[in-house]
Amino acid sequence: MTIGIVGAGQLGRMLALAGYPLGLDFLFLDRSADTPAGQLAPLLAGPLDDPALLAELARRCKVISFDWENVPVQALRGALRTARAANAANAANAANAATATAARGAGIARIAPPLTALAAAQDRLTEKRTFERLSIPTTRFAAVDSRADLERAVKRIGVPGMLKTRRLGYDGKGQQLLRRPADLDAAWERVGGVPLLYEEFVPFDYEVSIIGARARDGSMAIYPLNRNFHHAGILRLTLAPWNAPRVARAAGSALRRLLEAFRYVGVLAVEFFVHRGRLLANEMAPRVHNSGHWTIEGAVTSQFENHLRAISGLPLGVAAARGHAAMINLIGALPPARVLLAEPGLHWHDYGKDARAGRKLGHCTLVESSAARRSARARALLAQLYPQLPLAWRGPGRLSESARLRRPAQP
């Protein structure tokens, strides 16, 4: 079975690595041929909304998925419509009934996860409204389409608040913090002119995420809770499982509601702020997620394998943890392999990218027998790899970003 994937970044690369042992083949579509996934699987190079390329993907693959949430939903819908119309025409012209049935069924790829979930994740307003509709607590928000809207939103919600583009934001891009009402002009200047969202700024204690898969038959596999540490808007460290049972239960319940609501197929990730022990949904990603990379070595079945199992109609794998994992993103430059691999038990993942400031080039994972040992080793390794990170990351007693985070409830 060939899986088509729109986007050929590191997530696509790790999907291919997880899929080959399952006997799956891959065909990627990305703007450039020189991509992390294109190094180890066939690739169609061109614009992601090119109707001819999408039609080829739909023709050559049984299932189409994506490794990036900003893939063009309308173009994907259009490609499927074209493929169906072509098949219907072939069926109408077929000489006999059997050929007609074969033509009607042939070459129509399924898309998974569903495009409704993809569309919701692409628009912060739809996303927030989805959380609200499913009674998943989230920060207060208002749609902002004009300067007057922004003034009204700031008056109602107050400051501090975040002004965010509704679409195409990731890793903290397209976001403006309003500390005071006087920041309104500067923020509007920077991001105004496109559909926006104004959102209450929550002085959260820490950030978590939860990841799970839903299969075509409705069964689910939910991974343990991830505790995430960001710096400069980019994920730096994930510790999992994060032992906070009440928070984990609430996060799991929210994830299950989302998976059900979308009649989802594949892996879905949801990020939350934790504020005074209470969860606030921040955003969701309808794909495998950076905070789930630890599952390759730290869980019985990785998020990549479970995504592929789900979209190929196979039974889901066990999502339980094997030990206590720490995942560190390698950003901007890769340490020499001989240094990293001298670290006992370290698992290295090089994405095959050229180095560039702020770019995710790889990650590494440690799996330990206890949470305390895992945190100690993660602290030591972070201090060695990124001595320039804020000091509190490296202190002996705590592992938190001092500027924004308070000491977590439990280690």
Add this chain to the structure above:
Amino acid sequence: MTIGIVGAGQLGRMLALAGYPLGLDFLFLDRSADTPAGQLAPLLAGPLDDPALLAELARRCKVISFDWENVPVQALRGALRTARAANAANAANAANAATATAARGAGIARIAPPLTALAAAQDRLTEKRTFERLSIPTTRFAAVDSRADLERAVKRIGVPGMLKTRRLGYDGKGQQLLRRPADLDAAWERVGGVPLLYEEFVPFDYEVSIIGARARDGSMAIYPLNRNFHHAGILRLTLAPWNAPRVARAAGSALRRLLEAFRYVGVLAVEFFVHRGRLLANEMAPRVHNSGHWTIEGAVTSQFENHLRAISGLPLGVAAARGHAAMINLIGALPPARVLLAEPGLHWHDYGKDARAGRKLGHCTLVESSAARRSARARALLAQLYPQLPLAWRGPGRLSESARLRRPAQP
């Protein structure tokens, strides 16, 4: 860094899957383009001893390794010699000293494991003499180049005995059992005419293997002992770690002596018979080994990753087990994915081959928290997958091939 691999079977495929996360690239050489490794890495198709193809491999790769022990040693030696001569000529013609040095150093691939180890493993006589030289106990043997040699050997060593071709034997091929002196004629008829070895037949109790890696700096990583179960000459099941401390110590000591003696770089496997608690070395394989496939999920670092780390000059990874693993070879036909993957915690490896009787098409691995649970699940899964295997494999009390094996010392 590009790794060249002669042979592109399932071992090459699993090497590539382990190497991509380390940032390695691959170039395979095999007779056909349609091979398990060729499905996910570039491949040169042609005879394995083609000087032009080997020279291209030597030019495009930093290290050349092999996934099959019957690769042509002389052709590999020749290709390296040609590459060195070409570089020396370029250096002599170079306009200045710096260019000359660069030309001399460029494009000469290392070969690992060493060709001396490869040559020894290709010839059962050299292999046996290597064991003898290193005081590694092995069965009594005699070289047989003529019918008269065979008569002498049978007289000296007695019956039962095995008459084996010295070269190109694997999975029980090229072997004849002599139960009585009267079997001599038939055996000679079948395999005579090529260099042979006559070997004492040992009514061994069970079979084990041990696998380890040696790095360029001489450091080693030795995996726990494997207990192997064969049927019709093909490995069916491996249980690891196999808890037999005295046997494991002796096997580890033999492996270390071999690794030292060859100044080995890469992964080496040695198979032993266990007879009344005593080890008898059967054969060695200078490559990753079927009985080590469990290390992908059942050890901290897989045999495939450690082979690549060793031959690329990187530090070795931890070879300790994670839990108790059972590996079952999938032979002749693959069960449907939806059946296999419904087995909780099962890891499936499809080699992407066409089905054919007796062909290794894939394997699956279970990792359990106890040896008892691991053995029980392996028994149940084997009975489900291969109900036609001898009954003793499926009985509740023991897991042994009744025709040849006695009850093992410990479960």
